[in-house]
Amino acid sequence: MRQHTHVLFVSVLLGICGGSLDFKVVDLTHDHSNTTIYWPGSPEYNFTILSRGKTAGGIWLEMNYFGTAEHAGTHLDSPAHFYKDRNRTHNVPLENLIGPGVIINVKNKAAMNADYQVSIDDLKQWESMYNKIPENAIVIMNSGWHEHYPNASLVFNTDSLTDPSTFHFPGWHEDTIEWLISERSVNVVGVDTPSTDFGQTQNFAVHISLGKANISGAENVANLDAIPESGSMIFVAVTKIYDGSGGPARIFATIPLRVTSFGWTYGPSFVLFLSALCVLIPVIAHLRQRAR
Ligand SMILES: *[C@@H]1O[C@H](CO)[C@@H](O)[C@H](O)[C@H]1NC(C)=O
Numbered sequence: 001m002r003q004h005t006h007v008l009f010v011s012v013l014l015g016i017c018g019g020s021l022d023f024k025v026v027d028l029t030h031d032h033s034n035t036t037i038y039w040p041g042s043p044e045y046n047f048t049i050l051s052r053g054k055t056a057g058g059i060w061l062e063m064n065y066f067g068t069a070e071h072a073g074t075h076l077d078s079p080a081h082f083y084k085d086r087n088r089t090h091n092v093p094l095e096n097l098i099g100p101g102v103i104i105n106v107k108n109k110a111a112m113n114a115d116y117q118v119s120i121d122d123l124k125q126w127e128s129m130y131n132k133i134p135e136n137a138i139v140i141m142n143s144g145w146h147e148h149y150p151n152a153s154l155v156f157n158t159d160s161l162t163d164p165s166t167f168h169f170p171g172w173h174e175d176t177i178e179w180l181i182s183e184r185s186v187n188v189v190g191v192d193t194p195s196t197d198f199g200q201t202q203n204f205a206v207h208i209s210l211g212k213a214n215i216s217g218a219e220n221v222a223n224l225d226a227i228p229e230s231g232s233m234i235f236v237a238v239t240k241i242y243d244g245s246g247g248p249a250r251i252f253a254t255i256p257l258r259v260t261s262f263g264w265t266y267g268p269s270f271v272l273f274l275s276a277l278c279v280l281i282p283v284i285a286h287l288r289q290r291a292r
């Protein structure tokens, strides 16, 4: 009878624990198109249809040529972008482009001040809510600017798109970057604006500090309101351009969801708790049996 109870118990446990591990996937990338935002002076995007129709043999065939600057739309800045002898795009190890998402919400501050620069206090506020910034984090400013994309006048916040000295959009403060580099371990620092430095920068101090420290940047990140400020895993899948200084990237986040056989879904901490239970209960049951 006891034996039967054990079998029943383990079966129920397997039913709960044995469901498929599931992820919600969230795209953080703007379309790459002829509306893509380029820094002034970049050559134009070129999308040319080479074939879109039936071949002589009656087979449907679509293929295109496309040409783009590296630093366009949602993209990566390699460490080499603003620092000599740093890693270029093909050399940035893939594991340096993946990490726990840390989303720093400065939407209210940026709405009041377009020249806002993310402060050390903003990071400490995040940590007071969610704990210490995890190792190898991908830390991204959410200024709300992604909502302006792809309207260049609104994104650069200027009447003179060819003159960067007139740009007004938020970015990181160089002191905050120095703090992140010396006090925490980060893989990528990102923004939902066109530059990790704010629009009014004169010296690109943030780009230079990141490059020097071998840290990549991510710019024009989209859709940041669709992921939690903590708890996602972010992937910066940049095109592997040999000797590149950056490149267009498909940036996306996964948010863990455990789906049980019964169709329940639940978050990461409960998964951890349940996993511990799944290991511990059979062990305890086994030990008790041996003791008898
Ligand atoms: C941009 O692409 C769209 C869709 O392919 C096309 O209709 C439009 O004419 C293009 N605009 C420019 C300026 O090339």
Ligand SMILES: *[C@@H]1O[C@H](CO)[C@@H](O)[C@H](O)[C@H]1NC(C)=O
Pocket: 046, 047, 048, 065, 067
């Ligand atoms: C775009 O690319 C096509 C295909 O290579 C080329 O024929 C065309 O001249 C290019 N257009 C521009 C504006 O560079």
Ligand SMILES: *[C@@H]1O[C@H](CO)[C@@H](O)[C@H](O)[C@H]1NC(C)=O
Pocket: 087, 090, 091, 092, 093, 096, 214, 215
């Ligand atoms: C730079 O590239 C080399 C070669 O891929 C790699 O071993 C090294 O880890 C890279 N460093 C960083 C910080 O990306």
Ligand SMILES: *[C@@H]1O[C@H](CO)[C@@H](O)[C@H](O)[C@H]1NC(C)=O
Pocket: 151, 152, 153, 154
């Ligand atoms: C960009 O936004 C401005 C200000 O709201 C507006 O006047 C302009 O028409 C927009 N441009 C495009 C291409 O939508």
Ligand SMILES: *[C@@H]1O[C@H](CO)[C@@H](O)[C@H](O)[C@H]1NC(C)=O
Pocket: 085, 086, 087, 212, 213, 214
């Ligand atoms: C960054 O990577 C390059 C290439 O691997 C290496 O020469 C340099 O020493 C690294 N710098 C730092 C600060 O890790």
